Amino acid sequence: MGRKAGTAEGRMAARYIADFFNALGIVLLDEEGYQHFEIVTSAQPGDNNRLVFDPFEGELGKDFTPLAFSQNGSLSATVVFAGYGFDFSTDSLSWNDYEDMDVTGKWVMILRGNPDAENTNSVFMPFSPLIKKVLVAKDRGAGGVLFVSGEASDEADELTDLSRDRIPSDAGIPVFHITRTVADKMMITGQQTIAGIESRLNQTRQPASFEIDMTVTGSAEIIKNKAMTQNVVALLRGNDPILQDEVVILGAHYDHLGIGGPGSGSRRPDTTAVHNGADDNASGVAALLEVMEMLAANKNTLKRSVLGIAFGAEEMGTLGSRYFTDHPLVDLDKITAMINLDMIGRLDSLTKSISISGSGTAREFSDIIARHADMADLRTQLAPEGYGPSDHASFYAQDIPVLSLMTGIHQDFHTPEDDIDKINFRGLKTVADFVYATIVDLANRPEALVFQEAGPKSRPSMRRRFRVSLGIMPDIAATDIKGVRAIGVIPRKPAALAGMKKGDIIVAIEGKPVNGIYEYMHRLSDFEAGQRISVEVTRNDEKIVLSVQL
Numbered sequence: 001m002g003r004k005a006g007t008a009e010g011r012m013a014a015r016y017i018a019d020f021f022n023a024l025g026i027v028l029l030d031e032e033g034y035q036h037f038e039i040v041t042s043a044q045p046g047d048n049n050r051l052v053f054d055p056f057e058g059e060l061g062k063d064f065t066p067l068a069f070s071q072n073g074s075l076s077a078t079v080v081f082a083g084y085g086f087d088f089s090t091d092s093l094s095w096n097d098y099e100d101m102d103v104t105g106k107w108v109m110i111l112r113g114n115p116d117a118e119n120t121n122s123v124f125m126p127f128s129p130l131i132k133k134v135l136v137a138k139d140r141g142a143g144g145v146l147f148v149s150g151e152a153s154d155e156a157d158e159l160t161d162l163s164r165d166r167i168p169s170d171a172g173i174p175v176f177h178i179t180r181t182v183a184d185k186m187m188i189t190g191q192q193t194i195a196g197i198e199s200r201l202n203q204t205r206q207p208a209s210f211e212i213d214m215t216v217t218g219s220a221e222i223i224k225n226k227a228m229t230q231n232v233v234a235l236l237r238g239n240d241p242i243l244q245d246e247v248v249i250l251g252a253h254y255d256h257l258g259i260g261g262p263g264s265g266s267r268r269p270d271t272t273a274v275h276n277g278a279d280d281n282a283s284g285v286a287a288l289l290e291v292m293e294m295l296a297a298n299k300n301t302l303k304r305s306v307l308g309i310a311f312g313a314e315e316m317g318t319l320g321s322r323y324f325t326d327h328p329l330v331d332l333d334k335i336t337a338m339i340n341l342d343m344i345g346r347l348d349s350l351t352k353s354i355s356i357s358g359s360g361t362a363r364e365f366s367d368i369i370a371r372h373a374d375m376a377d378l379r380t381q382l383a384p385e386g387y388g389p390s391d392h393a394s395f396y397a398q399d400i401p402v403l404s405l406m407t408g409i410h411q412d413f414h415t416p417e418d419d420i421d422k423i424n425f426r427g428l429k430t431v432a433d434f435v436y437a438t439i440v441d442l443a444n445r446p447e448a449l450v451f452q453e454a455g456p457k458s459r460p461s462m463r464r465r466f467r468v469s470l471g472i473m474p475d476i477a478a479t480d481i482k483g484v485r486a487i488g489v490i491p492r493k494p495a496a497l498a499g500m501k502k503g504d505i506i507v508a509i510e511g512k513p514v515n516g517i518y519e520y521m522h523r524l525s526d527f528e529a530g531q532r533i534s535v536e537v538t539r540n541d542e543k544i545v546l547s548v549q550l
Helices: 008-023 130-139 180-186 194-204 278-297 319-326 364-375 391-397 425-444 515-525
Strands: 034-045 050-053 065-066 074-083 087-088 092-095 107-111 144-148 176-178 210-220 224-235 247-253 304-309 337-339 353-357 379-383 402-406 470-475 484-489 505-509 530-538 543-547
Touching: 008 304, 034 319, 050 180, 050 379, 074 144, 107 130, 107 194, 107 210, 130 144, 130 515, 144 210, 176 210, 176 379, 180 194, 194 470, 224 278, 224 319, 247 278, 247 319, 278 304, 278 337, 278 391, 278 425, 304 319, 304 425, 319 391, 319 484, 337 391, 337 425, 353 364, 364 379, 364 425, 391 402, 402 425, 505 515
Parallel strands: 074 107, 107 144, 144 176, 247 304, 247 337, 337 402, 353 379
Antiparallel strands: 034 224, 050 210, 065 176, 074 210, 087 092, 224 304, 353 402, 470 484, 484 505, 505 530, 530 543
């Protein structure tokens, strides 16, 4: 059934791995090898979703839908139409849809998209995300938001799917998407339509907000379904009385996409079929188990310890590896290197080429890789950057040297066609032999590797959305705090230079509240490089205000 995180099949896969580790006679950590953590698996509307105004009562899924980041709650208030919901000023353009408008405690109706939607480099792009618009309205005192699509942005006027949202926090106010027909019904005089308003805004590119003398009552209820999943962790103890406290990690994620479908990550979301993920990442787990078996058979030759980890929920955003680095079962300072195996089952028999990311995260890596690749008759394509869309990135963020191996993306990636018959088993053994030799080298070398930064420590696509960065790794999955916890603080970056520490919880930026990851991203997007801002954090129940130079 595809080993989807949080399912019975995912637990079966984890049990298989734990039993394999146990049979090797190595130490199962935490709860008999399982490190459990909670995930949000899906979001769905509850029974208490209503949208009513005289004489209209909306039908869920036809006339309106709550958005996944809506707060559960109700609001009965009048409506203010606020154009595209912009409030920004740049060197080239200023636009404030809230000027001279009082939206306190009211619904704010906002157009989705922007007046220059076809231009991906448009000045409007940073201000167009729905969550950004909601938080701008919230800062203005809005009680709720009603999104509507103009004809230019969506001629079919389809409601947004209430798809899986992996972030447990919400926007702090009720948020709905309504159809144009419903929005037009709210215009009492009937002299204005959403299509006409959108057309004028796109032509004039000037705010044209107005009040709608209509009381709308709305109730939103989003049910976020949660489940437990797990990493599987086992320790092979080294033999050197001093070096055995240092650890080399070998990891691979064992989860995949289940049976696909919308919101699953499948490249064929309209197809419901088992996604076996033979290459992604049964191949990596197979090599992990084989290498750990060989290491266990030769354990007396190892000086450092080796930690084998099969990560859960990688396909949901590397949640398992991030949970491990936030709740480590060994001292993070004692981890000398981490090797990640992800999609290593399709080695080209002719080129014998393998991609290795993270080669620049330790100055010794280039020589180590070249030596063992030559012995294995492998050709390597090296990328120095430590960040990447797999589990090694969580360790790189903690200043740990990382290598991530892959034999290449292919057309079967994230489709039901990623099956066992496509695996090159001889090639997989060649890669596993290379990994084994590299692990033995790292476990037995006299000195630990010297870490060095190689590229950013966060998702590049996220960085492009912001002009500045604090230089932290935020905990996006926390449900036990109000604010954003820094689970990593990057040395020599603004937050670190200002005195922020790992574990600090950001609760305000420039005096404005930060209740969760959405507001954190929203606050940061308002600043430019070179500005000095105040960041309020809590540390051991004490409030501290830091002055951060961006």
